[in-house]
Amino acid sequence: MPVDRFPVEAGHIMMFARAVGDPNPVYSDEAYARSTEAAGVIAPPTFVAAAAQFDPDYVMRPRIGEPWMGSGRTPTGWADRPSRTGGGTGLHAEQHYEYVRPLRPGDVLTARSHNGQEWTKQGRRGGRLVFRELVTEYFDPEDRLVLRARSVVVRTEHPVEKEG
Amino acid sequence: MVLKSQDLKVGDVHRAVVADDLTRTQLVQYCGASGDYNPLHSDEIYATAVAGYPSIFAHGMLTMGMAGRMLTDYVGDGRLLTFGGRFKAQVWPGDRLTATATVRELRPDDASVHLDVAVTNDDGLEVFAGYASARIDS
Structure with missing residues (x-):
């Protein structure tokens, strides 16, 4: 996802490490982390996924004051929209990272994305499956590459009865 | 821990339990930390009544993140060069x-180890299958 400004923050790294169930103090304890090879707090290897927090147009975040697809008074606030369970639903199929260096608190990164390859496959139940690659590169303020991410999302061309 | 090439050989296996009785609360923690609030991962009513799943299920990226813990515990902090893979099946609470x-x-030439990750x-059932590579000491 393209993000103009992804500030890497210590509290965010701590919460992310907790969420993936990783008690390694290198993600939260600056004094400990300084005594290790990492030479300071670093972010866990998949932390860059949390750049979504800083994407103003990220679709999987409720927008203040607008109906949301999840439940409230009714099971979905998007009852008037096309079904989210079948056609057009993107599923995260693959994720790949190339690391130049770990992310650290204080980093302020910029992410630029471009489309990669696209291919199709015949699904067993859902008709044609369309796979699309998105390459996102994260740069520091001096425009040096820090990390390259490649994600593959698969979409079904026709609605499926029910996904596995 | 830092891996040394002299202590490694092809076929060596490192294994860790990264979730035992995965909780819905951990799925919610991951929503909050990652910023991916897709209700399929947090909202039992939406996931069952609207999307037709038996319950909410984990983000693929949570599974990958948990695999990342196993990897960094093995190869050391800040030593990964690559990490990737495919999400093959859903992960459920419990x-x-x-x-x-x-x-x-x-690869002694660039002092790296290349791993299959599952x-x-x-x-x-394999829910994630991939690879990683890391810098090691000679």
């Missing part, structure tokens, strides 16, 4: 997940 790294290749549930 699942017990085991992450495994298997040494596929040692995460399996207690039914033996």
Whole structure:
């Protein structure tokens, strides 16, 4: 996802490490982390996924004051929209990272994305499956590459009865 | 821990239980930390009544993140060069997940180890299959 400004923050790294169930103090304890090879707090290897927090147009975040697809008074606030369970639903199929260096608190990164390859496959139940690659590169303020991410999302061309 | 090439050989296996009785609360923690609030991962009513799943299920990226813990515990902090893979099956609340790294290749020329990575549930089903590489000491 393209993000103009992804500030890497210590509290965010701590919460992310907790969420993936990783008690390694290198993600939260600056004094400990300084005594290790990492030479300071670093972010866990998949932390860059949390750049979504800083994407103003990220679709999987409720927008203040607008109906949301999840439940409230009714099971979905998007009852008037096309079904989210079948056609057009993107599923995260693959994720790949190339690391130049770990992310650290204080980093302020910029992410630029471009489309990669696209291919199709015949699904067993859902008709044609369309796979699309998105390459996102994260740069520091001096425009040096820090990390390259490649994600593959698969979409079904026709609605499926029910996904596995 | 830092890996040294002299202590490694092709076929070595490192294995860790990265989730035991995965909770819905951990799924919610991951929503909050990652910023991916897709209700399929947090909202039981939406996931069952609207989307037709038996319950909410984990983000693929949570599974990958848990595999990342196994990897960094094995290869050391800040030493990964690559990490990637495919999400093969869904992970559900209550699942017990085991992450495994298997040494596929040692490259003395650039002091790196190349690993096959897998995460399996207690039914033996592979939910994530991928690879990683890391810098090692000679």
